[in-house]
Amino acid sequence: QSPSAPLAVKIGVLNDQSGLYADLGGPGSVWAAKKAVSDFMATPAGKNLKVEVVFADHQNKADVGTAIARQWFDVDGVDVILDVPNSGVALAVNQVAKEKNKVFINSGAAASDLTGKACTPNTVHWTYDTWALANGTGKAITKNGGDTWFFITADYAFGHALERDTAAVVNANGGKVLGQVRVPLNNADFSSFLLQAQSSKAKVIGLANAGGDTINSIKQAAEYGIVEGGQKLAGLLIFLSDVNSLGLKTAQGLTLTEAWYWDMNDDNRAFAKEFAAANRGVHPTMVHAGVYSGTLHYLKAVAALGADKDGAAVVAKMKEIPTDDKLFGKGEIRADGRQIHPMYLFEVKKPSESKYPYDYYTLKATIPANEAFRPLSESECPLVKKS
């Protein structure tokens, strides 16, 4: 590599900038990517690269998302797309990245298909997926005596996946699923479903939904005295931003699984401090952290390879070198594209326990990296079967 002409790298952050998922990703992800770039540029390897970050709003529409992805790859010279919450859009971008032989590092979407049926040599799935969430929350609660479950499930593919994966975990650990109710998306009123859950007498009510639906169901569960009545709520897909909008008074006692929490060590706190300063005091979610780490690792691979045009080669390199950064620590990317790291089980604090802004979680358990994700042996990913 000639040190005189630095390699140009263009990073595209594609996510929901204004809608449902804007708080968990959105502009914060763009900031995280930029932060990763500037951190990387500060290292010696950074001298050989010239990195630019662009971003766009996919508005949660698969066609808008693919149109942008195509244009980025075809016209604008983007080499890697990051984040992409919303499984539908993520799966579509996954296809485009493969077709154009570029790189796709997903942090925001839950679909475990990205490293399963739909896996490609061009995609890395960084932060979390439905399997990991189900496994984390389902196992811990069932083992702690929460052995009968009732699910309130969003009537959409991801809701079904969450429910299915969690039920499997519950059954595997000696628990029992007493019933479930499938709720249309963006339902404001959950009282009817909560009442059904209540009368099922299950010990745990699993919320296999997301965003506003989760918030509404938790809020109304408090109103109907569900938790006081002795039932436990398990959020299967809850982000820090959701807990923030619920308020601790309502969210207290909730059990959930996350891949990353800002208040776990000094490195995380330093990152969060900088993030908050740049984002109206909002603290980073695991998706933001995933974008940071993913970007960093990508840049390392490119620098090591000295080229960035052949996406599959870059991803192969990414899989080859172990991941290591201050937010996610040491880890690896498996053959199916899954980035492996520990997951954490948290409980939401009582208002009285919370000492400072965003002091929301108490760590209950750490799920070691090798147990946190779907084992390769169960993978449907063709890349795995070949190898």
Place this chain on the structure above:
Amino acid sequence: MTKAVLTVLRSAPISAAKGAPEENARPRSRQCNVDGWPNAREAPVAIADTVSDVPYIVEASGLTKEFKGFTAVKNVNLRIRRNTIHALIGPNGAGKTTCFNLITKFLEPTRGTIRLNGRDITRTKPADVARLGMVRSFQISATFGHLTVLENVRVALQRKLGTSFHFWASETSLDALNDRAMELLEEVGLSSYARHLAVELPYGRKRALEIATTLALDPEMLLLDEPTSGMGREDIARTADLIKRVSAQRTVLMVEHNLSVVADLSDTITVLARGEILTEGPYSEVSKNPQVVEAYMGTGHGHG
């Protein structure tokens, strides 16, 4: 004058173009009329062969219409003799317009039957009634506002071309109708307005346009609801004249409050009051009936 009449009556643009005006009046049966149209593909709804055997073109019997507890028309028996002008008069709210609506099937009668040319049309749809050759005008003026005056008339002429469902055909195919449309406009004194939008016309002219549109269908039977209302004197005279001329070949049923027009034009008058027939007969008789004078005409009406 007679020349003009004939122009109105001649419905075939092609013969006009040839410059070979037929000097005799157009034959009466609708079949022949259709023949005049080279493009007439739309089959007329079948009409009994006995058409001209029936002296009455319209026979309504026992016609009754009830609106939520209010009977607007009560047991009306109305027979309209072919090729006459029949007037329906009566005080306001007597049920004249309702009768119109019933006969043209814009309203479903509560009871009673209606026959057109001996054919029972009690259950026929309004559009089909129009196809059978019975066409109406509306009391409150009804034009196609954002079409030009010429297009208004052309829409009526167009149906007989049988291309009205042809979404693939060009609009220019309709230009063949322009001459005929202009003739009709000429007749009602609107030719200078041909390119104006109908909304822009003053009220009186809209009524004239409506008559031209109705005539364009060349109907066998014409129902005119207050054709001269809102018109200035000249227009009234012109319209009355027009009605008289067209009626030579057609049957006209009209509602009209302008007694001089009624007196002038009508062969038979039916007086309705409170939904029932008060009396029937020629003007000279009816106007002397004291009940009619009291309920409708009032004393000493000048002829306006």
Place this chain on the structure above:
Amino acid sequence: MFELLGIAPQALFGQLLLGLINGAFYAILSLGLAVIFGLLNVINFTHGAQYMMGAFGAWMLLNYVGIPFWGALVLAPIAVAAIGMVIERTLLRRLYHLDHLYGLLLTFGLALIIEGLFRRQYGSSGLPYNNPLPGGTNLGFMFLPNYRAFVVVFSLVICLVTWFVIERTKLGSYLRAATERPDLVQAFGIDVPRMITLTYGFGVGLAALAGVLAAPAYQVSPTMGSNLIIVVFAVVVIGGMGSIMGAIVTGFGLGLVEGLTKVFYPEASSTVIFVIMAIVLLVKPAGLFGTVK
């Protein structure tokens, strides 16, 4: 105990009551929309955003000024109504003589602006708002939270007062007449523009009121309105556009139907309203309480 379709009658009571509570929100929202549509002939797409503003108004009053829920219940609707009236004066007014599509486009645009600004300021995942009436009563067949009981009673009162003012006073006929021929009504000596402004303000105020009521129960978020608007619109149509009573009765009624669907076929609970709408419109063209013109 006998069971009905596998549900104990006790539980069914509970579900019916829940439906009624939910219906209360529909009723008050659709009432505002019906007032505006029925009387001003404007399809107020901003209604959802104004509902959201009501909820946020309550949140702001609490967090910035320290005014609790009960104060917000009065102040927030007034404030939102005032904003609505400014919108009516400056923008909507110029569209009355046009097809109501234009009103729709304008209010849709406004809804986007409002929603966008709120998202920009407060993010999209919402803000917490605490329940002013915690606790509840155990009715035997279900636990009825105090706050929900309050919502039902309160919205019933609001609905009936509104209905009385509009249907049983002269104001109602002015408004209805002004929908058809505002110029003529004005020529009778009625200050139609002012009346319309106030009416719009009133309708908007109702939306905001529903928003304040929603704040403790639902998520206070910028998207809360846009999800609801289309359903509320369906309620108004089923009731019969412009019919105040229709909006109220249908609001509560559909709440019930939706509640039952949530038990028997939960997946369809958000579609059932449209099924009913299609059936109603095919059978009764002007809605349940509407009159054909």
Place this chain on the structure above:
Amino acid sequence: MAEALLKVDDLHGHYGESHVLHGMSFEVHPGEVVTLLGRNGAGKTTTMRAIMGLLRKRAGSIVYEGTETVGLQPNKIARLGIALCPEERGIFASLNVRENLLLPPVVKPGGLSVDEIHELFPRLHERRNSQGTKLSGGEQQMLAIARILRTGAKFLLLDEPTEGLAPVIVQHIGEIIRTLKTRGFTVLLVEQNFHFASTVADRHYVVEHGRVVDMVPNDKIAENAARLEAFLGV
């Protein structure tokens, strides 16, 4: 001569781009019945609308009881005591007959009571609960006249009030106008029915192409028949 109640001076009016009134000037004195005659489209209705303030684009001067009304909103003009019975009747479909009748607010004392109105138009009483636009054409016309008699407005603008009415009702309306006159009402009438106009009016203005071209007192009709003939085709 007494001070004019209404004085219209050099009134111009437009519909969008098209100039319709070209300097109308005329006056109406208290207690008079004055007609505007003219062919279809001469601008009679437009003049009425301009007086009422319904025509937005108007210029010139319309002074009513010393108040300049060009520039006033219609509701303000109505409150001065002017009322219009429009050409297209303007019956409201969403109101029933009674509501239609009671709709216009009373602007001045001295209007007819509802009972008096029902006496004048018994038909309206009979049909009081039906939807306004379900009335027959003539009934709607009666309703349109009746409802402004209630308001106490002293200056009535009647745009073709006899259109579509049975002769007996026309006569009736003639009587009403004469009665109103004795009660101190002032009427500006637009009529196509010249015969009728001549039985009620004091003076006639002839309108052509948006301006007044002639004025004929009712008692001089005979002498001016030829001129009227030329203008109106009488």
Place this chain on the structure above:
Amino acid sequence: MSTSSAPAALPGTAARGGVGRVVFALVAIAVLLVAPLVVYPVFLMKVLCFALFACAFNLLLGYVGLLSFGHAMFFGGAGYICAHAVKVWGLSTELGILCGVLFAALLGLITGALAIRRLGIYFAMVTLALAQMFFFFCLQAKFTGGEDGLQGVPRRAVFGLIDITKDINLYYVVLAIFLIGFGIIYRTIHSPFGQVLKAIRENEPRAISLGYRVSQYKLLAFVLSAALAGLAGSTKAIVFQLASLTDVAWQMSGEVVLMTLVGGMGTVLGPVVGAGIIVTMQNYLAGFGEWVLVIQGLIFVLVVSVFRRGLVGELLALVNRQKPAAGGGGH
């Protein structure tokens, strides 16, 4: 390409305007032909698909006066069928599109027959209700893939000849489809049928009294509009290689209303321009992040407040004011 269809579609009445229009059409087609050399073709194809969709919608709104609030069901429904036919049944591209169009036409016939008897806002609501039911069906049906949609639809050669895996080739195919669709719409508007539609829009009872069986005309217009919306939807599924729930959701029905109004309803080119603006907005505002909604909203408010007749409508009004009422009764 199908340039020949454009001049033929022009009306002969207005001879002077006619020449202008031919020139305009030729210039427009020339621009469209070279456009992909300048602008990104996938973007252009998206514009064309939505433009066709909006034109189809406008046929109903602008020329029959029927506001359908459920057109997404034809657009998205056809997309699903086409995607399924190509991906799962393995049909060729053109047959897939045909399947989509036929499905949309059939759906249009069924829903149209139900809705057509209602007027104004009630019509809009019936169509909305039916579309919501269709949405529910798509959500529940297995073959649609839920919110993940039908992904990875192959781009098979058109007629076995034209390789459409290259965007530029596909662009010309899409352009041809658009021109054909647009031509059909243009011709429909300016046909004897279109004339009757206008009359019905203006005054339905009068049209009935002239003997027109109004519902039949409305239904045919509805089916035409649905089929063309289906053509647009199927084409879009091929272009993006996916069919998803967004295309059947009510927001999509709303979007097409907006496109039409922004461009100018009842004008031939309005929907095309409107679609162009809105799609551009979606694509290029994507970089404005959180401000997207606000900017979109401002544009709508601006259009309604300033360009009331839509952009094209305003432009036409301006031109008409320039040369008032040319030509009297001569013909």
